[in-house]
Amino acid sequence: MIQPYTSRLERIWFWAFRLFCGLVLIFLMLPVLVIIPLSFNSSSFLTYPLSGFSWQWYETIFSPGPWLESLKNSLIVAPLATLLAMIFGTLAAVGFNRAEFPGKNLLMALIISPMVAPLVIVAVGMYFFFAQVGLLNSYLGLVLAHAVLGVPFVVITVNATLQGFDTNQMRAGASLGANPVQVFFDIVLPQILPGVISGGLFAFATSFDEVVVALFIASPTERTLPIQMFSGIRENISPAIAAMATIMILMSVLLLLVVELLRRRSVRI
Amino acid sequence: MATQTMAPPPTTQTSLKTQLRRAERRRKLNAFLLVAPLALFLLVIFVFPIGSMLWRSVDNSELSQALPQTAQLLSAWDGQQPPSEAFYASLAQELKSALANGNIGSLGRRLTYEDPTLRTLVTQTIRKLPDTPETTWQQTFSTLNPRWAELSTWQALKKAAPTTTDRYLLASLDLERNAQGEITAVAPEKQVYIDVFLRTLAIAGAVTLICLIMGFPLAYLLATLPTGTSNLLMIFVLLPFWTSLLVRTAAWIVLLQSGGMVNTSLMGLGFISQPLELVFNRVGVLIAMVHILLPFMVLPLYSVMKGISPHYQRAAISLGAHPFKAFWQVYAPQTLAGVGAGTILVFIMALGYYITPALLGGPSDQMVSYYVAYYTNTTNNWGMAAALGSLLLIITLVLYMLYQRLVNQQTPNRR
Incomplete structure (x- = not known):
């Protein structure tokens, strides 16, 4: 902090430091902000200055066609993958916190590994495997693949929530006659719900943004929104992409707000 | 006499002991059974597919x-x-x-x-x-x-x-067996993969370094500002983090293309007279990758810095150390765990990048992942795809284990 006695060099350093941080923050935010106005541009070029206001690009993406189709596909796959990840992930996190058992650290490392494994390797592996078992080019295959990629987030967030959970409550519940299922749904779940939902939102965002695995295992029928974005960017980058990007940014804002609210409610995440 | 009354009757002692042990065993089994569905799911849909893909690298x-x-x-x-x-x-x-x-x-x-x-x-x-x-x-x-x-x-x-x-694994290191069965280097004009691996490591290394240089000061600022301000500024880190990778990639093309905002403003300010080539080359790849991975550097650094008490640094200054010296000798060493975690995390994630170089890079900016995808989809040379993938996976796994060790080390210290 600047004090009356700080030297001149320190003052310069202080402001240079703040300027640098300001530039980094602009760098982070600029791309997110710059694409929004372009989605309302009446010209078909993605350049500034804007030539006029128009809703036409939103009409393009919301009229029947590849954009709407891919949005629909993503809205089928992402919630199902999220649900699967939430169920498996929550059960596992509760198990991890119940007792020590041999191989626990190894299992944890295994469960987190989809987060760091190079996506192309996951994609190629699943491509061959799904081809053998008939899951290639199917919604079920995509759901299973995205559930694998989303599950580490659920395990991590639920695990963090459980750190502050007093397990004596479970004993108390059991001693008052509740069976383990009742204990879970009436005592444990309400308290860890913020963590479960946060993890679910992370898993949802992962599925909604996943393109590499989907490129390998989905046919044009299951083409998800990220694939449509990918081919759009690669072939001809039009303001329709900016319009869809704007909608996706709005969704990110929403997800961020919900996760932050949940975090405020349970400080442990 | 006293010892006799203290000791409970031997029969109940053993039964209590076994009961406790049994209860403990049941608890462990219970815990394991809760983890088992996920473990089984991952084994079938994740571990087995990757394992059988790796097998293809030696399958003949x-x-x-x-x-x-x-x-x-x-x-x-x-x-x-x-x-x-x-x-x-x-x-x-x-x-x-x-x-x-x-x-x-x-x-x-x-x-x-x-x-x-x-x-x-x-x-x-x-x-x-x-x-x-x-x-x-x-x-x-x-x-x-x-x-x-x-x-x-x-x-x-x-x-x-x-x-x-072993021909695919050797080939992915630019080696082959000659007529006598000895391992030799392939002809210089056929050597490609060593270059690809070096390029991948170079891009990942550069991205990590730039992220550290940009992320360290930012994390420090966020950790030392008053909570209200820092929460507000945190949105600048978290919103891009939550925004789709493809949205950000598209945005960078818009910003960096020859008629894009960066070039027009630089020309408008008179810094340059001709548009710079910022996209579809290495510069574009680096800018976009740094943008995507920067939050992964800032967040672990921030959480470590938040736990460092400012008193040590103040004590050093009051004892006569110059503020810069107090920062480097007292504060910075305490952030090392966060620096290590953030650096390895960003490096691991950068190694596997495929989409960003494919959309923002030229032919000479493609990383290992691109060649894995190319051999799988375009030429159906699955042995080669698997061999390149195996090497990439091995590098990733070694670094991941290092990361796990770092993270596990730092957690007990902070509690």
Whole structure:
């Protein structure tokens, strides 16, 4: 902090430091902000200055066609993958916190590994495997693949929530006659719900943004929104992409707000 | 007397002990059963597929599957004697059955890797092969194509006969086996993969370094500002973090293209007279990758810095240390765990990048992942795809274990 006695060099350093941080923050935010106005541009070029206001690009993406189709596909796959990840992930996190058992650290490392494994390797592996078992080019295959990629987030967030959970409550519940299922749904779940939902939102965002695995295992029928974005960017980058990007940014804002609210409610995440 | 009353009756002691042990065992089993569904799910949908893909990097079963008996003869053959009539007879018979059961496609593809002309030789021979030999099968083959009388043709087949091979793994390190079976470097004009790996490491390293240089000061600022301000500024880190990777990639193309905002403003300010080439080259890849991975550097640094008490630094200054010295000698060493975690995390994630270089880079900016995808989709050379993938996975796994160790070390210290 600047004090009356700080030297001149320190003052310069202080402001240079703040300027640098300001530039980094602009760098982070600029791309997110710059694409929004372009989605309302009446010209078909993605350049500034804007030539006029128009809703036409939103009409393009919301009229029947590849954009709407891919949005629909993503809205089928992402919630199902999220649900699967939430169920498996929550059960596992509760198990991890119940007792020590041999191989626990190894299992944890295994469960987190989809987060760091190079996506192309996951994609190629699943491509061959799904081809053998008939899951290639199917919604079920995509759901299973995205559930694998989303599950580490659920395990991590639920695990963090459980750190502050007093397990004596479970004993108390059991001693008052509740069976383990009742204990879970009436005592444990309400308290860890913020963590479960946060993890679910992370898993949802992962599925909604996943393109590499989907490129390998989905046919044009299951083409998800990220694939449509990918081919759009690669072939001809039009303001329709900016319009869809704007909608996706709005969704990110929403997800961020919900996760932050949940975090405020349970400080442990 | 006192000791006698203290000790409970022996019968209840043992039963209590066993009861406790049983309860403890039940608890462990319970815990394990809760984790089991996920573990099983991951084993089937994640570990097994990746494992069997890795197997493809040494798998060489094409010839032995299409021509099982011939493969046995070839393996037993010393490679010097002219092949006997048995070889020709077996080949004639098995080529026909391979054509019938559809194994001929993968055999042809495999033979191309030994010699590009072998596939044509085999397919042409099948088409003209009679049901019974005129005199001997040897004679018949040699009349169809004189190459069947040459030793080199059979030597190439022999190379493809074993069920496993190290050729793909060697090839992904720009190595091969020569005629004597020794490992040698491939001809300089064919060396590509070492370059690809070095390029991948270089891009990942540069991205990590830039992220550290940009992320460290930002994390420090966020950790030392009053909570209200820092929460507000945190949105600048978290919103891009939550925004789709493809949205950000598209945005960077818009910003960096020759008529884009960056170039027009630089030209408007008079810094440059011609638009800079910022996209579809290395610069574009680096900018976009840094943007995507920066939050992964800032967040772990921030959480470590938040736990460092400012008192130490203040104490150092009050004891006469210059503020810069107090920062470097007292504060910075306490952030090392966060620096290590953030650095390795960003480096691991950068290693596997595929989409960003594919959309924002030129041909010479593609990383290992691109070649894995290319060999899988475009040329169907699955052995090569698997070998490159295996090497990438090994590098990633080693770094991941290092990361786990770092993270596990720092957690107990902070509690």
